[in-house]
Amino acid sequence: MSKWAGRTAVELAEAVRRKEATPREVVADHLARIAEVNGRVGAFRVVRAAALAEADEVGARPDLAQLPLAGVPVAIKDNLPVRGESTRNGSAATSTVPAAEDHVTVARLRAAGAVVVGLTHVPELCVFGTTDGVHGIARNPWDPTRTAGGSSGGSAAAVAAGLVPIALGNDGMGSLRIPAAHCGLIGLKPGTGRIPVELGGGWFGMSEHGPLATTAADARLMFSVLAGEPAGDLAGDLAGDGSGGQEDEGAPSPGRRSGRLTIAFSTRSPIAGVRVGAAYAALARRAARTLSGAGHRVATAHPPYPLSFGAVILARWTGGVAQDARGLDPRLLAPRTRRHARIGRLAGRLGMFRTDHRAALNERLDPFFEEYDVLLTPALARPGPAAGAWHERGWSANVLANTACSPMTPPWNLSGRPALAMPFGTLPSGLPGSVQLVGRPGSEHQLLDLAAQLEALHPWRRTAPLEATGTPRE
Template sequence: MTAWAGRTAVEISDAVRRKEVTPREVVGDHLAGIAARDGRIGAFRVVRAAAALDEADAVGARDDLAELPLAGVPVAVKDNLAVRGESTRNGSAATSAAPAAEDHVLVARLRAAGAVVVGLTHVPELCVFGTTDGVHGTARNPWDPARTAGGSSGGSAAAVAAGFVPLAIGNDGMGSLRIPAAHCGLIGLKPGTGRVPRDLGGGWYGMSENGPLATTTADARLMFAVLAGETARDAVAESPAAPGSPRGAGTADAGRGSGTAPGPRLRIAFSTRAPITGVRVGTAYAALAREAARALSRAGHHVALAHPPYPLSFGAVVLAHWAGGTAQDAEGLDARLLAPRTRRHAAVGRLAGRLGMLRSDHSAALNRRLEPFFDTYDVLLTPALARRGAAAGAWHERGWLANVLMNTACSPMTPPWNLSGRPALAMPFGSLPTGLPGSVQLVGRPGSEHQLLDLAAELEHLHPWERTAPTLRDPARA
């Protein structure tokens, strides 16, 4: 492991602000790791090696270096968000190869905070499905490269889990941030509606949100603060490395041994019931969530078995919105250049529109059903996944139904919180019998992102996890 690759964003930014290391040294170490190992993992579509080093030098020369919350931190950007000077391919041969004239607003915020964009990460075509593969490449799980990294933010998750970058930005329309976070042993936070700028075209009828992928709650909080437009001083103060900070469990190496002051005890509902009728959560995944519930109960929280009142029609409604969002994104593209599964998904979305299944009141109706539940409970705890991710491979060459069934069976727990607009967070917890990281999901009320991060930090302290996959420490396993 090089000197700075594998460090947390909190550690890196603190060292850069103190001028213990230069941004060029930090970025150079991470680029070396990408060059050595990404050939097997497939996290990046584009690595901006020369441009990133130039940008690192520019960060190091800034007069406000001491105020930058992400000073010198290498970040990866999902390939559906514009990065100035680079094409935004969105996983497709049908999209334009012309370079973007301007940064997406969130890329601009990251750069303004001192981050350095080292590359754009692989996504499935139009970010539709829960495996990341297509004409531009395949993203593999660094914990087991034979398995998918998940999707659609699979390349971003793989980049963080492999230690190529400490932070990456992704987005989540049906779980597209939380699903790869769960597969790859990361924290993935889908903010609630309105907390982070969206600017994602149609935005899947309001279901899609942008958010961070990180290896610690401290790093996730730091990146969320920047994306949400909180001030640089607030973002730095959120870090447990900041003197006197009340939040978080610390970094994996420095903070876990010291413990944290417990926050308010919460009313937590625990459920392993899938929101989609006929889908079941696997035994191992339910067992990990049950153990997380016991850990929180032992810590003094009020935990009760309680199931949200999901409507029986939820599966059909969410499929209609999922496909309808794809139909929006496919408008104006040459259908002959789209993969068959994408064309079929868009066709289903157009049919759903003609049948009146994309009404704007579905979100409000779901929230009316959920309000009494969240009046009773502060947080919902569930498994993040229902079963192991698919083998890495050319899922984009397989049929539409095979993809939909695989996605639904693997990750039924995430979509309700997109349709309802509530914040939801996937985080590592324990290990599966396969040796892959386990994961649980925390869901809260509108505006409760920091409460979810606080609870995640408490679980992180109670049940620490390995922050990066063995590929970082043993390149032969990559």
């Protein structure tokens, strides 16, 4: 890689603040990396010609030395408005008219000094856990024959390939954590209310915006900016020790005070009939032993998932898509999307959204999280599908492939609790392994503390070593 591409966001921002690099130099290096690699991983739908001029604007800001993300290149998932660019949401049915204003999360990143270098591929309407469609296919940089996951697959591919240090995505059923797990990244789904949503119906309140990053420090920095947390000396804190000096509002914090958490470990699938594969369970078990050895109290304990969970989540998943598809020409939607929306409309007519499923689920889960600070699970249950035109395949094939791969993520969207996927170990295939951490409401920084501890104990290679052929180096 070039001088600046491949550095962390914390490192890049510090270099710009210290005038060791200009925002233009940093952005130009990353644009060169995108030109070299994007054709092999399919991360970006749009690479922004305006990025260099916007980098110059950041470099001229009088507050440059105080910007947490000074000159840091960032990628934005293509379902969030970016001023001057169309928001296609992976579809031929969406408008080509450029957005007049940035989404609030994009505006916060820009205010912090970040430079938007492009918009990343998503599956149509962000429905499925593979990122492919009429605009392109996002591939896993560690093995381009495999999917990058979805629906934030393009954003994950961009970070894992070293095209940007951080990227913005969102998560309605695991759409940050699934691609993070496939691509060896940290993906944080914040809890309800921590980051403004302002995006359609948000799948009945299940969807949240959050960061994809290669380190816990980068994920913390980006989360803090997105959440609008008081900056203070945030930039200096993060450059120093990665702690950020942030306390969680309203979250019990005995673990933060003592450094010792009570952690539940479970490999039980929330969806009846779907099992976690042995390799994925083994890595999570190894992570549990690592945390136990670090002084945490770890016990095997299974959340009381309701037997009806699979049906509830399917109804909300399809119903959310039915809302998003309103006003779009169905003739321009892929068959799998049309059927998904049709099932969602039927679920609505059957009254399946009248029950407050979030309240019912949390009534079951609250006693569990009163006993345990954090839940540790595998992030995935099976390998991701091969990269390809899944949007041309049938609805049932897509749903079955998604459910078999990633049953562990949806409960935390419905419950509204924060959840984080992070790299841990290596699978027999050579792809990165991943585990999931789930916490109490408001415990995002506690989860990031724990991720930083695991990162220190079991560091990972941050980006995929792509050769000129586009295949991983052995």
